[in-house]
Amino acid sequence: MSALAALRRVRLILASGVIVRAIAWGLAAAGTLLIGAVLADIAAPLALGVREALLWIAGASGLCVAFALAVRDRAVLSARDVALWIEEREPALRFRLISAVELGDPRLARDVAPRRWPVLAMRRTGRALATPALIVAVIGALLVLLPAGAVARVRGPRAGDSLERAGVRSSGASRLEPLVALVIAPAYAHAAPRSIDNPATIRALVGSEIVLRGRGAAAGIFARIGNDSVSAASDSADRWSIAARAPVTPAAIELVDRGYEKIITSEPIHDAPPVVTLASPARDTVLRVARGRLSLAATASDDIALESVWFELIVSSGEGETFTFRSAELHKTPVHGKAFDLSGALSLDSLHLKAGDILHVRAAARDANDVSGPGVGYSETRAIRVARPGEYDSVALDAAPPTDEDKSIVSERMLIMLAEALDRQRPTLVHDSLVRESQSIAADQKRLRRTVGDVVFSRLGGSPSGEETVGADSPARARTMQELLARADSATSRAIDPTDFGGGEAPVIAVNTPLLEAYNAMWDAGGALEIGEPGRALPFMRRALAAIERARQAERVYLHGRAPQIVVDVGRARLQGKDKGSSSTRRPLTASDSAAQTRELRFARAMEMLDRARPAAIDSLLLLRIDALSSAPELAAALRDATTALRGDEARAAATALARARRALGGIPVARDSLSRWGVVP
């Protein structure tokens, strides 16, 4: 073997030693931390998150130590340093080896005897590895000697491993601590079982199985769920378990072990029906001819799982009192998953729709709930109507002429533009021309005002242009909006109190109020234009335009038109009936919040108990929370926070949560910032 070959071998041995030593020290560091965590967990249970963090810290520490040592001893990779290391131990070499390495000339080390060098390296490596190997061995032995469950909790932390935790337990101690709940969701949910350590509340999908497990013998342990009682069974020598179906309503699971009790809240999660949206057809439609294909599209989603999605059709035919109906399901598709987009097409020809027929289309979805369902969700329904021959349906015709208000807007806007232009040219125009042009606009304004007047009066039931019958420029013009409204109202000859329209909100009034305002503004604008004052007219014209736009927004056109209005002569009919009724009795209502009052009492009792019997008070609050879960979720949430804080001795959090609970119970107090002899009302 040449000297340089021997050198390379020595380098390999030393490098291997350095790496192995670094790894060993890394393992020792990680193992020490793990053992520390195990011992700490035995002394006081560490939370799952803490254990997970400690595991990561131990791993990272080991890697850091190993890396740091490897980097520190990286010199072993250098042939020159290794040669120096050999020269140090073989002084007889007299720097021949280092010279050969540095100069790259193997002849300089031709006559050296490298036989001992690997042995030296092996010895050195062995010495370097001895200490870390010993420590790793001790750590390994400790890990073997420590309780396997305790080590497993740190080595592989997971929810539900609190039963594995080591600890001395006296025979008289409660077997309800520690406690693990395993929630097995129903098969259709395709959800993995979920473990919860020491649960205060178990939220489970309706139909789930809840398995409660604890340490110790099963004898004497039972659970009360409502009126049912379930005894514990032995899983193994030192494990008990109780299996129960998750209640459909919020309930307390009361675990009893001799004199020990523990209350767990069971909070059911109800599978909501699917949510379905019909994307196509997007709106109701009227068809002249029912031919061609109708594109259908819908989206469905469910909180747990969908089972199928389809379209539903109903075709109604006939009129008056005679109708026939046909219904069908279309494109029914089995689904696996939480969401689905369904699309398809419907041949209208195949339905043989006749004039007057109405096709109702909607999408539907069924969820996979085979426990409490299935839940079925529907989309909105679209109606596609086939027009009757000769039917004029203004709603369906895009090309229909604009409504009166639309025409008024166009015209008023044009008149404003004309008036603005005239006002701008005013300095350059002679007075006569200005007045002539202005009066021309005034004439158009007057025509427009009459049109708006026709709209107002025809809607109020009067004759069109009835307002002009006294003369085009009658001095009898209403001076105020109220006056004009009252006059218009009287024109309908309806002897009713306007408040009978529901506080003056009748549609007829709502539409006409802005139109009447426009009408008045136009009148004022016309007056200004007549005397050649376009500048003064413009504010009135703009006010008229704004009012007409408001009237347009208030207008609503219905597909089916309006029912005939029959005005009953109430005064004449009053008490003219031949029969006479008799007095009757009104049944008292149950106070809507009688349950709330009961809850208030229970809360007050629990609070009074809090100082002298804290666990009992917390249990009372837990039971109260169960009752509140369905009817008072805000209270339930506050009580959950309060009980959690009270159990954890977090006084500030508990006070805040209890204050929230009080407000949820009794409502927000009514306060007044001054003393008054009439209290805090109204």
Added chain:
Amino acid sequence: MRSRRSRLELGCRIAAFALIGWLIGTSLFPPRPIRTERAAAATIAPRLAAWTRMPPASELHVDLDTVPDPWIVDWLAALRASGHIVRWSGSPSPAAIVAEPVGDPRAHVRVGVASPNGASVVLSDDAALIDTMHVASLGALESVPLVVGALHASVGGQSLEIARPAAVRSRAVFVVGRASWEGKYVATALEEDGWSVIARFAVAPGVEVTEGAPMLDTSRVAAVIALDSTVSRLGGALAGYVRDGGGLILAGTAASAANVRAVAPGVVGGRIRHIVQPAQSIALGATGFYPVTSLAENAVPLERRDGVVAVAVRRIDAGRVMQVGYDDTWRWRMAGAEGSVDAHRTWWSRVVDAVAYVPASPDRAQRASARAAPVARLVERLGPPASASRSNTSGGPDRRILLTLIMICLLQEWSSRRLRGLR
């Protein structure tokens, strides 16, 4: 015989020497001093025992920024009674708390805290914090729905406490009017809030829808709500019921009925109408109301709207009458914004609370604890505050005055002699 002037000079000399002699005497043989102790509120408690062992007639002075615990005040009062001179100074925040039952079915408690303007009042009970109130004028009032144990208030570092008042039995509310949405929803709101309702709704001549036995008696009925002029069917008994302490609410046009006109807070004015757009939610009074005009002498307007009075109240002997201008609050409930059902229910319940008959609380005296009005109790036990700058030297006239007197006497005697030509 000595002249008058020489007698004056002699008198001045004698007086000056007597005063000098007294001063020398009191300097050589000072009188036994009266021991004076001063302490601030926070340091009183540990010193009470020592003060108790002090010789009689010692003077004790305490500076108080807050009123100490009642037992400390009692101890100081005992020291005072035993002959010590106990004085106090300072300006602890004058505050007091009072709690009365409202008489509603949910057993609300009306809590009043009197305190200086601008103060913040933190109200709590044995369970938790209830509310924080700001005082704008004289104090603050709060209607508390749920009280656990005693009520506590903290005002400017001052702690107040009062026991929860015993709940009083809730009485019925008598609703009378024509069959209408207003009647239906007023009765519904009150029943939903837990009130027991007696109702008379006129449907046709001689035909009524009734609920409960009609009666006008404060032992059974807390208040009568009249919704329209059909209240006249109750006749003159209604005014008698009010004078006995019963509550009466005259809604809409009810105040114009002949049998209640004399007790009404005002006259029903012409209805103010508002137009509500179709898309608008309806709030209380949004559709209009009947203003209360020509208010009676002792009537108090509670709510103004559009520059006129919408709600007014007055007392008639032991009873209270409220005139409410709103005649269609049902629209607010049905077509109001989110939460309007609760708001309508609460509003009507509070309106009834304001006038409802509540019997005098028998436990009022017992509940008034030592912490209910600490400053008042302090004054009661220790007297009014003394000046903090009061001298703490022993008794006797001020030496500066004596020296001045001596100088005046000697000067008088010397100038008199000089005027006579003597030396």
Added chain:
Amino acid sequence: MFATAQYESGDWDSAPFVPANIIDTIARYTEIPVAPIGVVAPLSEERMLRYPLLYLTGHLPVRFNAAEQRNVRRFVERGGLLFVDDHDHDVDGVFHKSATEEIARAAGPLAELPNDHPLYSSFFKFDGPPATSQELNGWGDNLVHTHLLAVQREGRIAVLYSSKDYSSEWNYHPENKRFLAVDNTRFAVNLAVYALTA
């Protein structure tokens, strides 16, 4: 104010004379203030909440859109009474199936209303829902329905559902009432009085 419910999917205005007839009847037997004309309350608009008694009828499928469903739910939650009458008088008919389904979604499931319910004695005395000529003539489902259906909240009727076709029975001009020996709209008074006082 008597209000007819307008919904998007069907022929909500199939009985145009019923509102006037009921208004006339209320005036004829009671002193309850009533407006001389009925109003139309679109279920899709919030202002439907301003009419605590709503009458809904039709022959065609009833499919509430989202706004209609939301408003109907709010209407019954706030204490309104929705009176639904099947103008088809056919329990196998599409109106019945679709309307009961939509009511269940918006207000809750319908249940039989006992014939001694206060509704039947609130003004006139009835032993149950009065029969209609359509039932007696064997039209529609050829059944004489002995009960009405209802959704009740807090002991009060929130939705009253009739398969008896009062919409046909009452759909005539009030002036023609004088030709009847017995006024067949008297049950409407009970309905109005119950709605106003219950």
